[in-house]
Amino acid sequence: MLFHVRMNVKLPASMPAEEAARLKQVEKEYSQRLQREGKWRHIWRIAGQYANVSIFDVDSVEELHTLLTSLPLFPYMQIETMPLCRHPSSVREDDR
Numbered sequence: 001m002l003f004h005v006r007m008n009v010k011l012p013a014s015m016p017a018e019e020a021a022r023l024k025q026v027e028k029e030y031s032q033r034l035q036r037e038g039k040w041r042h043i044w045r046i047a048g049q050y051a052n053v054s055i056f057d058v059d060s061v062e063e064l065h066t067l068l069t070s071l072p073l074f075p076y077m078q079i080e081t082m083p084l085c086r087h088p089s090s091v092r093e094d095d096r
């Protein structure tokens, strides 16, 4: 199951720089592990915003929920999800 996910990140201004840097590093490692596992298919920065657009490939809505709520930056994110299905005009065989 494919999902389009938008993540807007807002760290509190009061968060110490070292804690922000640590959280971002742990987030990066978590994200890159899921990308290597094929669960997190794409991640793109939204130009000019502390936000990303991602494509997740998961087995269930419950799995997506678990992956997203386990993000180290989850407490500081606003997340929007959109379920995707194959477009009849797609020429890409792996679009499912």
Ligand SMILES: O=C(O)CC1=CCC(=O)O1
Residues within 6 Å of the ligand: 007, 009, 027, 028, 029, 031, 032, 050, 051, 052, 073
């Ligand atoms: O910087 C972001 O968009 C938040 C984020 C998600 C995965 C990651 O490595 O950073």
